[in-house]
Amino acid sequence: MSARIGNRFGRVLLASAGALAILIGGVVGCGVAGQAAPAPPPAVRSGYAPVNGLNMYYEIHGAGEPLVLLHGALMTLDEFGPLLTALARDRQVIAVELQAHGRTADVDRPLSYQQMADDIAGLLYFLNIARADVMGYSMGGGVALQTAIRHPGMVRKLVVASASISTDGTYPQMLEAIRSISAASLAGSPFERSYARRAPDPAKFPTLVEKVKQLDLTFTGMPEDSVRSIAVPTLVMLGDADIIRPEHGVELLRLLGGGMPVDLGGTPRSQLAVLPGTGHISLVERTDWIHSMVDRFLTPPPVPARG
Secondary structure, eight states: HHHHHHHHHHHHHHHHHHHHHHHHHHHHOOOOSSSSOOOOOOOOOOEEEEEEEEEHHHHEESSSSSSEEEETTTOGGGTTTTHHHHHHHTSSSEEEEEETTTTTTOOOOOOOOHHHHHHHHHHHHTTTSSSSEEETHHHHHHHHHHHHOOOOGGGEEEEEOOOOSSSSBBHHHHHHHTOOOOOOTTEEEEHHHHHHHHHHHHHHHHHHHHHHHHHHOOOOOOOOHHHTOOOOOOOEEEEEEEOOHHHHHHHHHTTOOOOOGGGTTTOOOOEEEEEEOOHHHTTTTTTTHHHHHHHHHHHHOOOOOOO
């Protein structure tokens, strides 16, 4: 992302999170005369999991079926804001900060989708969770795909939001924008401020930026056969004005067993959601849309019995 995109992304998300905090602060405790106050949400649990030489920070929100939530590049969990809260209404959300991000200290290895996927598998093993749904946004979407490829038995369903599996999946001008990113260009940005609040060593922000750049600039794509091997139902999400080309979303859908006419008797394994009037940045703002679609996909309503 360019510095301009990064700044706008952070401003949008942090403003949304702040608005939610003000709303909650003004409503909690008011109640209605003669009625019991609603039960508070389950307390958030957090900790560190020793996986593959990494002490990975995680938080557990809500209760129910487990859903692993994976952030994008340069993000912390703070930037998920209302979306994390909404997803945790219906299930147990295990929100993770990946290598070198937020409270998870960096280690001496480059960022790679494969290694981060192995870290997620290690986290689930540490938490004694045999199988979970996995949802990833942007960089986290690539990690989610690799988790399903490398550890298929641990993934029940998959949600891949605004992620690419090939070098031509994004618009070419994005590559030039990535080349121009530096820690200096992000100085004072919401990304840097969030990292400074959460990271064990805030001085490592330039290292994170360079590792993210190398991850993007050395990415050569995921083999189609590997993606096609993913057997679990997958929801592919992107905006119609995303940095991911809409055609790529359709290509990914078909590799994952979707894109067939149900009216002619087909049974597609995977689904595609293209959010109107939505870009890469604003996609994570669409809390109501994302929550309703993800919830219906992960827990579809029962099919009524035929008389």
